[in-house]
Amino acid sequence: MVSIDVRNAYVDFPIFDAKTRSLKKKVLGKVGGKIGTDSKVPIIEALQDITMSIHEGDRVGLVGHNGSGKSTLLRLLSGIYEPTRGSSRIVGRVAPVFDLGIGMDNEISGYENIMIRGLYLGMTRKQMQKRVDDIAEFTELGNYLQMPLRAYSTGMRVRLALGVVTSINPEILLLDEGIGAVDSAFMNKARNRLVDLVKRSGALVFASHQDELLLELCTSAVWLDEGHVRQRGSLREVLTAYKGKDPYESIGAEAAKRLGIESSTPVGSGYTS
Numbered sequence: 001m002v003s004i005d006v007r008n009a010y011v012d013f014p015i016f017d018a019k020t021r022s023l024k025k026k027v028l029g030k031v032g033g034k035i036g037t038d039s040k041v042p043i044i045e046a047l048q049d050i051t052m053s054i055h056e057g058d059r060v061g062l063v064g065h066n067g068s069g070k071s072t073l074l075r076l077l078s079g080i081y082e083p084t085r086g087s088s089r090i091v092g093r094v095a096p097v098f099d100l101g102i103g104m105d106n107e108i109s110g111y112e113n114i115m116i117r118g119l120y121l122g123m124t125r126k127q128m129q130k131r132v133d134d135i136a137e138f139t140e141l142g143n144y145l146q147m148p149l150r151a152y153s154t155g156m157r158v159r160l161a162l163g164v165v166t167s168i169n170p171e172i173l174l175l176d177e178g179i180g181a182v183d184s185a186f187m188n189k190a191r192n193r194l195v196d197l198v199k200r201s202g203a204l205v206f207a208s209h210q211d212e213l214l215l216e217l218c219t220s221a222v223w224l225d226e227g228h229v230r231q232r233g234s235l236r237e238v239l240t241a242y243k244g245k246d247p248y249e250s251i252g253a254e255a256a257k258r259l260g261i262e263s264s265t266p267v268g269s270g271y272t273s
């Protein structure tokens with residue numbers, strides 16, 4: 001059984017080369033983690049007193065303003081960061097998908113990159129060999145797959161990375177929103193693979209600013225605010241509190257159809273926010 005248990009965890013980033021004097025002036029801002037100035041060195045208190053349990057079957061969305069701590073929490077849940085105080089315990093194989101470009105090598109071919117990226121995400125060589133044809137077909141990159149990655153455009157790299165990421169079998173899948181930031185035409189093609197990936201993952205934590213993608217992939221949510229958990233509950237409940245309105249009211253018609261919910265926008269109107 002997979003699980004992650006985080007108890008009263010803090011993550012601090014001391015900033016040794018900051019201009020401390022200007023930090024002492026209070027500037028009111030909505031974004032960012034809390035900056036502590038009690039010590040000589042300013043410390044960004046990115047996460048404070050986080051207690052959270054993830055179990056098999058959980059589909060958790062992380063929401064919050066820029067700098068509220070979502071990416072830091074994902075890194076804590078993956079074991080990349082140790083808590084400064086408190087504890088975190090991870091049981092199971094974690095697939096951290098934070099940056100689509102990570103684990104890619106410019107000097108080797110698309111095919112070789114498929115293998116390397118798959119191994120990085122916890123797959124075996126044998127498992128990747130079975131998947132490589134399917135991934136190649138999905139990317140539509142044809143003969144480019146024999147070329148070194150440096151000959152690829154940005155969009156071509158995203159296709160390759162997304163093809164590999166959506167082919168894995170993760171026990172615990174940790175997704176940062178970068179994965180949703182691909183062009184919408186290709187995202188439409190990748191969406192079904194992404195939904196399937198989440199279905200076969202033991203557990204998912206997904207940090208995103210995109211309501212529709214969150215509604216499609218998650219059932220519950222945690223709202224982070226300046227490194228604290230401000231609210232947790234069902235995704236709809238948390239998004240309503242965070243955005244100040246029910247996300248179902250403004251969901252695009254196409255997405256509403258996919259999710260099987262009522263939408264006030266007619267299908268094909270192009271309204272997507």
Ligand SMILES: Nc1ncnc2c1ncn2[C@@H]1O[C@H](COP(=O)(O)OP(=O)(O)OP(=O)(O)O)[C@@H](O)[C@H]1O
Pocket residue numbers: 013032033034044045046064065066067068069070071072073
């Ligand atoms: N490596 C680091 N060094 C110093 N400060 C950091 C580091 N990583 C994050 N922070 C700070 O920690 C806080 C939380 O950042 P984090 O990236 O987790 O936010 P986020 O919610 O993912 O933001 P966004 O929505 O903009 O991606 C911010 O104040 C950020 O400036």
